[in-house]
Amino acid sequence: MTEASLTDARLIRDARAEAARAGVRIIGVTRRGVDLASPLDDQMLEDGDVLTLRCDPNAMDEFRSTSNLAFPDGRAEARARKDDEGQHLIECLVPATSELSGRTTKSFGLTNRHDCVLIGLRRNGVAQRRDLSRMTLVSGDIVLMLVPESRMAEMLSATGLLRLDGGSLPVQRERHMRSAIGIFVLAVLAATFDLTSMPIALGCVIVAYVLRGVLSLQTLYDHVDWPIIVLLGSMIPLGLALDSSGGSALIAQGMVTVTAGYPAWVALVLLMAATMFLSDILNNNATTIIAAPVSIRLAEQLQVQPDAFLMGVAVAASCAFLTPIGHQNNALIMGPGNYRFGDYWRMGLPLEVIVLAVGVPLLLIVWPL
Known part of the structure; x- marks a missing residue:
């Protein structure tokens, strides 16, 4: 608890009600190293109190963030932990070969040597409540650790803890x-x-x-998406070469020939439909790099303003609905949803028709030809 924590809910009963709305239970309060005696509901929280919570890590960090609570620093006399770099909550298993097996985190020097704090401990499926830093860890314990981002690998190597798959949560830095x-x-x-x-x-x-x-x-x-950077780095020269060699003008001339005798908006529909198709087999960024020069050349040959054509390319390139390879989101849900390749176009085709039916009139209203 800090000065800014739970300012409207200092009565423990109110604090418990607010915690319950976040899916968190306050099961104990420690003040200056001593557990407050029950019943707790009618007692007031003070700065420096340590709350014992029962919840999952996501709910705990959300409640901590919204209530302006601070993680303890792991010292004998609890103080708010400094927020000077990114922190992660990680769940780990204590194997028999771990340096922590048969020792307490305090005797190992987990806080002093690695700046890590033991936040929670589950033994035989039961969450432990008493002073965690003084508890002797045994093989099979599941521990929840607060670890600085820069020292995570070092801590895991030194302790021999096994990090559970999916058991890592970046701490919100409010x-x-x-x-x-x-x-x-x-x-x-x-x-x-x-x-x-x-x-x-x-x-x-x-x-x-x-x-x-x-x-x-x-x-x-x-978090840099290197495959996308490599793809864009490869496609930009391709787009430039297509334009400088006359390829964009040739494609635009073909569209003008196909739509000869029709209004210019028909060419816009054809351009957007072709861009949608290309986006279904290429990355949307790469599609835009190729289609944008074509849209400019097409507008020049039709002797109209290019704004609607360029914006049409931007909209159409984002409509990769027909295949699982058009966008990474499509591929991500393919396995969990047990979808087949042909499932995408059944919903994607009507969506693309709707985009054309709604988008083309709006483009012509906002950016008249």
Whole structure:
């Protein structure tokens, strides 16, 4: 508990009610190392109190974040843990070969040596409540650890703990929430008022996030989608070569020939339909790189404004509904849903028709030819 924690629910009964709404149970309160005696409901919480919670890790971190609670720092006299880098809650199994088996986390020096805190312990399926740092761990225990992002691998190697698959949860860093939102809003405003371009603005956002501690360099590197970068790096020269060699103009001329004698919006429909088809077999970014020059050449040959054609390409490239390979989201749900390749077009085809039926009139209204 800190000065900002549960400001409207300092009575334990109220705090329990607020916790229950988040799927959390407050089962104990420790004050200056001593458990408060029951009944707890009519007692008041004080700064420095340590709450014992029963819940899953996701619910715990959500409740901690919204209630402005702090994790303890693992010392003998509990204090709020500093939030100076990214933290993870990880679930681990204590094997017989672990350095922690038969020892307490305090005697091992888990906090002093690795800056890690034991948050929860389950033994034989029963959650333990008493002083966890003084409990002797045994083989088969499941522990919930709060670990700095930069020291996770080091801690697991030194302790010999086995990290459970899927048992990792990045801790919310609510202290950085306002600065993260503020920096992003400033970047969007700067791009909106033409003070800089959007790529430069967003690049500055990332740099500011790293400098402010919102993101670590390791997190930033881990979340870079390298296959997409390689794909775009390969497709950009292809798009440029297609345009500079006259390929874009040739494709546009073919569309003009097919739609000869019809209004220009028919060519827009054909362009969007072709872009949708291409997006179903290529990444949407790569599709845009190829289709955008064609849309410009098509507008030039029709002697109309290119705005509606370019925006039509942007909309159509995002409509990869016909195949599981058009977008990574389509592929992700294929296995869990036990879908087949042919299942996608049955819903995707009507969706693409709806997009054309609604999108083309709106494009012509917003960006007249």
